[in-house]
Amino acid sequence: MRDGLWKRSRSFRQAIGSTLHYQPLTLRDGRQRLRQDPSLARAAFEEVLRFESPVQTFFRTTTRAVEVAGVRLGEGEKILLFLAAANRDPRRWEDPERFDITRKASGHLAFGVGIHGCVGMAVARLEAEIVLGLLARKVEAIELAGEPERRFNNTLRGLARLPVKLRPA
Ligand code: HEM
Numbered sequence: 690m691r692d693g694l695w696k697r698s699r700s701f702r703q704a705i706g707s708t709l710h711y712q713p714l715t716l717r718d719g720r721q722r723l724r725q726d727p728s729l730a731r732a733a734f735e736e737v738l739r740f741e742s743p744v745q746t747f748f749r750t751t752t753r754a755v756e757v758a759g760v761r762l763g764e765g766e767k768i769l770l771f772l773a774a775a776n777r778d779p780r781r782w783e784d785p786e787r788f789d790i791t792r793k794a795s796g797h798l799a800f801g802v803g804i805h806g807c808v809g810m811a812v813a814r815l816e817a818e819i820v821l822g823l824l825a826r827k828v829e830a831i832e833l834a835g836e837p838e839r840r841f842n843n844t845l846r847g848l849a850r851l852p853v854k855l856r857p858a
Contacts, residue, residue, distance in 0.1 A: 700743040701813045703840070703847025704734070705820060707741040722790075723825035730821035733790040734814065738799035740788050742773035745846050747801060772798045773846070830856040 723729050749768045754761070762768065775798045777785040782792075800807035807813070824831070835852035 700845060700847075701809070701816065703743045703845060704738060704741065704813065705817065706848040706851050707737050707743065707846075723821065727822045727825060729790060730818045730825065731814065732792075732794065733821060734817040735794040735797065736788060736790050736792055739776045739782070739792075739794040739797035741846055742776050742797075742799050743845060743847055744799065744801070745773040746771055746844055772801065827858055828855050829858040832856070 723733065747770050749770060751762050751764055751766045751768065753764050756762070775781070779785055781796075800810040800813075832854045833852065834854040835850075837848050837852075838850040840847050840849035
């Protein structure tokens with residue numbers, strides 16, 4: 690169980706890495722706004738989850754024959770769900786390729802959904818709010834100190850390396 694949770698926490702670390710990645714690159718005034726209004730930390734994290742989708746895909750197995758969006762599926766079939774694609778579906782999101790922390794990103798599928806939805810989502814959200822809130826208050830600037838490196842994985846999207854320099858507030 691502990692081992693499983695540790696592995697799960699990799700998606701959290703990747704999400705935090707992505708959050709910092711977007712902070713220096715796209716939120717130049719974001720930290721300033723976060724400092725004035727720490728409640729934005731939650732919205733910023735939700736938008737990173739929507740935009741980056743740390744868990745890109747997930748399998749399900751049908752327990753009975755079913756029709757989904759006009760497609761008939763038999764019993765016991767493997768279905769690959771593209772959570773990341775749903776999170777940028779233009780039928781659901783306005784201008785989905787735009788990263789915007791003021792967007793209402795709740796309703797994204799980065800944590801999955803239903804009976805097997807992520808059991809750690811509340812912990813992940815709490816941790817992110819604490820980390821981002823602290824960074825907003827204690828750090829004046831976050832600068833890239835080298836090229837970020839992607840971690841290659843068929844399912845998880847995140848960074849292997851994110852060299853940053855922090856300037857204290
Ligand atoms: C940003 C961080 C995280 C992301 C994006 C994430 C994402 C996901 C996704 C997509 C699933 C599959 C949901 C489904 O099948 O519908 C999942 C399941 C799960 N997650 Fe997370 N997760 C994160 C953090 C965590 C943390 C911190 C924990 C533990 C403390 C955790 C524990 C689990 C467990 C135990 C499951 C399996 C639930 C089940 O099969 O019933 N996750 N997570």
